Amino acid sequence: MRQEVRVSQARARETRARKAAAAATAEVDPVARVLVDAPLAHLDRDFDYSVPASMSEAARPGVRVKVRFAGHEADGYVLERTASSAHGGTLTPLRRVVGAEPVLSPVVAGLAAEVAERYAGTRADVLRLAVPPRHAAAEKQPTVPAAEPARWDAQAAAAAWADHDTGEAFLRHLREGGAPRAAWHPAPGTDWPRSLAHAAAATLAGGRGSLLCVPDGRDVARVSAALEDVLGPGHHVALTAEAGPAARYRDFLAVSRGVRRVVVGTRAAALAPVHDLGLVAVWDDGDDLLAEPRAPYPHAREVLLLRAAREGTAALVGGFGATAEAAYLLRTGWARPLRATRATVRDRVRVEVAGATDLARERDPHGRGARVPAAAHAVLRAGLEQGPVLVQTPRRGYAAALACDRCRTPCRCPRCTGPLALVGPLEPPVCRWCATPAQAWTCPECGGHGLRAPVVGDVRTAEELGRAFPRARVRTSAGDRVLAHVDATPQVVVATPGAEPVAEGGYAAVLLLDAWLLLDRVDLRAEEEALRRWSNAVALARPGARAVVVADPAHPAVQALVRWDQPGHAEREVDQRREAHLPPSSRLASLTAEPGALDDALTLLAPPGSAEVLGPAPVADGRERVVVRVPRGEGVALSRALGELQRVRSARKLDPVRVQVDPPTL
Template identity: 40%
Template sequence: MTSFNTEPLQPDLLQGFGVSLPSQAGSTEAEDSAVSLPVARVHIDTHVPHLDRLFDYAVPAALDAEAQPGVRVRVKFGGREVTGWLRERVARSDSPTRLVPLHKIVSPLPVVDAEIFELADALADRYAGLVPDVLRLAVPPRVASVEQQYLAPASSVSSSESKDAEGKPEPVGVAEAMTDEVLEVEPEPLQAPDISAFEDYTQGTEFCDDLAAGVAARAVMSVLPSHPEHGWEDLMAVSLVQAAAHGRGALGVVPDLKSLERLETALAQLTPPERYTRLTANDAPTPRYESFLRAKQGLADIVIGTRSAAYAPIKNLGFVACWDDGDSSLIEQRAPYCHARDVLLLRATLTDSAALFMGYAVSSEAARLVRSRWASLLSADRAVIRSFTPRVLPTGDDYQLARDPLAAIARIPHQAFAVAQDALKQGPVLVQVARAGYIPSLSCQRCHMPARCRDCRGPLSLAYGQALPQCGWCGRIAQNWACTDCGERRWRSGAVGALRTAEELGRAFPDVPVISSSGENIRSSIGPEPALVIATPGGEPVAEGGYSAALLLDADRMMQADSLRAPETALRRWFNAAALVRSFAVGGRVVTTASPSPVLEALVRWDPMGYALWEIDERHDIGLPPAVRTAAVTGSEKGIETFLASLEIPEDVRVSGPVPLQEPGDYFEPDIDGEIYRAILFFTYARGRDFTRHLRAVKASLSALKKSEPVQVRCDGLDIL
């Protein structure tokens, strides 16, 4: 096995790059003042790879009490003042030079726990990223006014400081003083919830018993649809309260605000509001920071939220849960581009916590956890599944095509129209479409090539019926447009959006209300009255009592997306929409326009786990993720070639590229001249830990020596292939 050089950069590598190292060691001002632990080790808030290490500073006597691990600090670095996080206090440093003292404590309130520092290290290694980038995601922006209610009790403690052996006052950490004051009254213990909601699932109650016993049980759960009493939010709320009622902190993560509202409503029925808090980047800075501090100080046993909540500082964490981990909203769009599922997996491993990944569909990553026996499967028996699922009616099979030959080309086949007409007598009907907008893409009438903007080559679309074609990138109106391939001036619709679909169905059903839920106008719920609900994937509102039917339009278009995960993503979207429909026992039906395929078979049988296991086996045979891991290196051609030449690439690591990118929309590094290229490295999970550390070390080394242009390294990016 190839051994990688993962040693940290030596200080002499930084000389000559305009960075003045913090002097370390010897006789310092802190030692002269008899500070017990005179050296503070600090993470600098930086985007520079070779500065991703701990730097030592002296602790002045005046800052001794406030300079506690986890606080924000200001330090002198490279001739300027920068922000950082104090990682630890130690007795001495290894460098022979004099230490620079800490300049300022931004706030004496610690905001990073030792567990979050350890998590940042693990994520930086896994994603070949930087620890400061992870800490920036984990700690929300500071709001000074919010801290006052937590810092005020500390002032009352100063008059009663304890004395040491010489009669001198011993410094009291602000966090310790605050915690003693705020938590003086112990909250009443939570009542264990009723776990009967898990009785429909094989090994479900045993999983809840393990949570109560503090066992690190891990499971992947295929949730039943259309359950009249226990939705997915009830199941997650019960599991969160079950862990918290037995003395462990609990964390629940969902992909969007609509799901968060459902989970919060279910949780409020099981526990007092002061025992849980929500944490999401969508909240305003003040309530977000207040929720963060409540979790940090142990004032809430349960934290729920969107992807940013995956880093929540929870006391005595014992359980993590995630709903619909296949949703792309759980992927962080900033470096190091972590997936919330992986953050929770690492936290469960580092803290020996229980974990539960839930969904109507099962992602291939979750199936790999079951296949590798890291997690067990919680699912219902086939008889129970049949009693809760709607009936799925495909329009693209041979039988239906023989009855209606035009169904192959019609966007709304006759069978879908007839089902909708009948179902509207019993309640609302859901219509799922692939795209938002009116006509989101245009193409040439003659050669069918996509219509592109003459200025930036962006896609053209129509915002409403009488509008002129407009570029989706630069916003310019395409007057006098002509096809660049054949010169034709007439265009045709390449795809139909939710607004155009609502317009067409409104004419077909003139007496039925039409509700649109797409783009920025997402509805969270609707009533039980008959209505046509036109929604894009993820925007489907919950109907009171369930939908009487659902039409899954544009099914083949979803399957034909230019992505390795197009079939898996399409199936997840279909399951999520069909799960909102009533069971077939009370008339629930789902019509899909998908052509015959293994994906359609999984929907008809309602077998998400069977398809996910089949998919992971197929990926294993051809060596594609998630059966293997990937690292995408993006940048200039010369920069990528230099980076790859600096790597020690083992024989079992496969390299693809570099190749130029046609639309490098996800490249976030500084602009470079010329074309942007990408190379992809494929490697096994067994190789992964050492190899990603090696990628991180090489990137830091090249950055320090300024040997090449910067490159972006993204590990396990779901949108890469």
């Protein structure tokens, strides 16, 4: 009994000591303005807490803290310390400081607020993308500076950009501390990772940092290797989720501490806290991997453009394809063109359409209906004599769709009416919906049993090419079997778009199959996306190689590929979208929810007077979607109205509504 009393008394003394310590606030700036990690939109604001005297030194702006919020312990960031608070009552003290590392810089905090407003989201959601989870062991380790100063080879940089009309001037502005803004369109075969590395080196030589965003981990690896070769080891970091929590946090701290000022990474790296930022660059900005799939769904290109405007940095939007957004930057004068010379383009790769000439049609009269016409076979055969050849096909698998070989009726599963497909040469047809085998399929229209494959995947394509070129090695790159590199030996590489490996020395020939599959997609960006994927494949060819596309030679996207005039096609897209009141000439938002929740949202929404409401239209799972569009000048007002809608709905605890501002696709 006495022992229990002593324990109770000790606990009481500890409680009184903690209360006394909490009551003693810091003498200087005793108020901490905290951004609480709260997912609710109506709580997306700063809250004032008192700073205990014991935390006066540790509770610096940018550090993580634990606070009492709504009856629970919550995470937060200290935004600033002030001498007083507008709150009239007693302030709740900070519970504790989680590490003494200031991980949220004022620049990133301001950027997060602007991104949240732009996309009608919350700062907490944006900061989850900006600041990786804490790793205590990595935080205790110091960041070691590079052993040698960063290299700067002006002659090598000039040689890397010599094929561009204004490349030398662009590098000079970066070196002298200027802020040039350019839409970059290189020639096929350009070593774009090395060009980016030299641009970052020029910026670093001028005393400023660089931030380079690319679509995926393979691109990060290529740019990282180029940066190490150009700058020397230890002068940059690569930020990717695949690095693991410890390595990612360690690299993040190297940037946050200012030891590393050159960053390359995927879309989340657009929010990296680079010190003295002088250049932001995004490569292949039309790739959908640069669009964040989580709320508030920001696009890396738009985040970087916001940073360039906020911090007065140089900006570089590049790619072998050209997006309508990049063309709009040129049209408005925000950016200047940075393109390869026409002489360089003519010398690099010759792109032709299979069977487009009268002579080709005379030699192969049935080539227009063939999937791989004779002209394409001839190009591959000639290419295999010199090195590897690349064949791009849009579909994965063996045979993604089947039809009756007599009446062309699509094959359907007798159990669930789903589409049938072949997964291999010796396997029976299988339903793509319910996975039920159709051992003895019979056509309901003509009673036939034969099958044909109108849509062929990469595996079947590799099988056919293996029979056509029996002495050549045939490899596939698609899905979870993506090759990063192939050597210079003669071989056939069959790849889906985005999975094309880099060949040592470049490909001797490139063949683009099934162009109609990419062009027939029901999507606003179908032509732009098809041209981008074709251009990325052709760009992997070596100088002097031939590229063949099996497509309608009169299609505008095909003509743009043949002329290597992707910016011209993008200008045409801007004109068409302006007539249709679509982005980038207009600002657009989509609201998706259950019918009742969507009606409530439209009732509460107060958009600008010029807004047009389109819909509702049914989407998957019984939900509906409404599209709201306004002129581009009213985009800020629309974002603010959507943000207020989210706050009102959150405060009233109404059913959720998915809000996307300028979605990449509808």
